Amino acid sequence: MAGERAEPDVETKAETGNSAAIAAAFADGPAYIPYLAVGDPDYEASKAYVEALDRGGADVIELGLPFSEPIAEGPTIQGALVRALDAGMTPDRFFRFAEEVDVDAPLVCMTYYNLIYQYGEETGPRPFVERAAATGIEGLVVPDLPAEEADPLREACDEFGLDLVFIVAPTTVGERLDRIMGQVSGYVYVQARLGTTGARDDVSDQTTESLGRLADYDVPKAVGFGISTGDHAERIVTGGADGIIVGSALVDIVADGVENGLATEAVADRLEALSRELKDGAERGYAARVEPAESH
Numbered sequence: 001m002a003g004e005r006a007e008p009d010v011e012t013k014a015e016t017g018n019s020a021a022i023a024a025a026f027a028d029g030p031a032y033i034p035y036l037a038v039g040d041p042d043y044e045a046s047k048a049y050v051e052a053l054d055r056g057g058a059d060v061i062e063l064g065l066p067f068s069e070p071i072a073e074g075p076t077i078q079g080a081l082v083r084a085l086d087a088g089m090t091p092d093r094f095f096r097f098a099e100e101v102d103v104d105a106p107l108v109c110m111t112y113y114n115l116i117y118q119y120g121e122e123t124g125p126r127p128f129v130e131r132a133a134a135t136g137i138e139g140l141v142v143p144d145l146p147a148e149e150a151d152p153l154r155e156a157c158d159e160f161g162l163d164l165v166f167i168v169a170p171t172t173v174g175e176r177l178d179r180i181m182g183q184v185s186g187y188v189y190v191q192a193r194l195g196t197t198g199a200r201d202d203v204s205d206q207t208t209e210s211l212g213r214l215a216d217y218d219v220p221k222a223v224g225f226g227i228s229t230g231d232h233a234e235r236i237v238t239g240g241a242d243g244i245i246v247g248s249a250l251v252d253i254v255a256d257g258v259e260n261g262l263a264t265e266a267v268a269d270r271l272e273a274l275s276r277e278l279k280d281g282a283e284r285g286y287a288a289r290v291e292p293a294e295s296h
Contacts, residue, residue, distance in 0.1 A: 019138040019163045021106035022186040025059040026220040030282040031187070031243030032057055032233075033222055034250055034275060035110065037064035037080035038097050039089030041254065045264045046084070047101050049254060052268035054103035056275020060187075061103060062141060062245065065094045065111035076248040079255060091119055091128070098135040106138040108165065108186075113145045116153065129156035139163035139186045147180040154183055165189055170206040173213065187220040189245060192227070192236070211240045230281030237285025244282050250274065 025031045034053045039046050053061055066081040066089050098107055109132060113125075120127025132140070139162050145153065147166060157164045163186025170191060172180065181188065192207045207223055214221050223236045224245030233244045250271055257267035 018158075018161060018185045019106060021138050022060060022108070022163050025106060026187065026242055030237045030241065030286045031059040031220070031222060032275070032279040032282055033060045033062055033108075033187075033224075033243055033245045034058050034278075035062040035064060035077075035245065035247035036250055036254065037066055037077065037084045038094050039066065039084030039087050040080040040251070041083045041258045042087045043089075043093070043097065045267070047097065048264050048268045049271055050101050051103055052272040053250070053275050054105050056272040057279035058103075058105040058275060059243070060108055060138075061105045062108045062110045062247070063094070063098065063137075064247075065089075065091060065109055065115060067112040067115055069112070069114075074248065076251050076255065080251045083258065091115060095131055095135045095137075098132075098137055107136060108139040108141060108163070109137050110141040110143070113142050113153075116140070116142065124156075125153040126156040126159070129153070129160050129162060133160035133162055137162065139165055141165040141167070141189060143167055147176070147183045150183050157185070163187075167191055168210065168214065170210050177213065181214075181217045181219070184219055187222045187243060188214065188217070190214065190221050190223045190241070192223050192225040207236060207241075208239050215240075227278070230277040230284075233278045233281030234285040234288070237282045238288045239285075240289070241285075244278065246278055 036046065036049055036053065050061060050063070064077070064081065066084040068085065116125045116128040117123070119131070140157065142153065150164070154164055164183060165186050165188065166180045166184045167189040168177065168180060168191060190207070190210050211221055220242040222243035222245050223241040224247065227233060227236060227244050227246050228249035236244055253267060253270045253274065256262070
């Protein structure tokens with residue numbers, strides 16, 4: 001039931017060095033990780049939409065902190081970020097949102113390094129991470145931060161007990177892959193295909209190859225980029241993923257609500273319904289994967 005997310009205990013999180021809540025999300029089966037841009041199309045509607053994801057079965061929720069140059073995003077999420085910025089979203093309002101939203105699932109902030117680095121009076125990532133931890137954020141995804149330049153953020157995350165999630169592309173191999181996997185914690189975001197984010201009608205064959213390259217690394221693998229149906233979710237998890245990340249298919253529902261003037265409640269119902277479909281698909285995939293192993 002929503003509303004029982006634990007109050008942040010920054011000292012305990014710092015002692016463990018990472019998020020116990022995110023680890024728990026992957027402990028008993030596949031994690032469903034939805035994404036929405038905070039503040040799209042406005043503050044109150046956005047809260048209702050994120051809470052709908054939680055009711056629909058989210059295990060972790062990625063909250064997008066809008067940035068004016070989102071290089072990893074396709075047109076769908078770019079549109080969401082523009083709407084949120086136009087509605088007045090800022091880092092401080094984002095943190096207030098994280099404190100107020102009524103969900104059980106742990107929250108992860110997805111944003112770009114410029115916002116993290118410039119936040120607060122002290123230059124560098126530490127003030128942002130400290131504030132994030134105080135509001136209950138459990139991890140960060142920073143698409144434009146190379147692993148080679150991530151040490152200051154990694155140190156701040158370790159200090160305040162946040163996970164630092166990296167994205168691994170189908171082309172990431174060799175020493176670069178090793179470097180990324182040496183920095184990652186919580187889960188690794190496995191990019192299902194090359195290009196920017198966006199819902200697709202199929203699931204890329206590159207996903208299986210990427211999961212195979214990551215098999216020896218002891219961190220949960222969550223696949224994103226292009227998942228939009230329960231069938232997609234089932235196939236991805238059957239293929240070995242520990243979780244699924246879904247953004248554009250959910251943002252499309254929000255955008256449709258804006259375009260057609262739908263009531264907040266109607267949009268929230270659609271988000272909850274698709275979330276249930278995606279979560280159910282992931283669980284079917286997990287059952288299909290583990291049952292043959294248990295029969296031997």
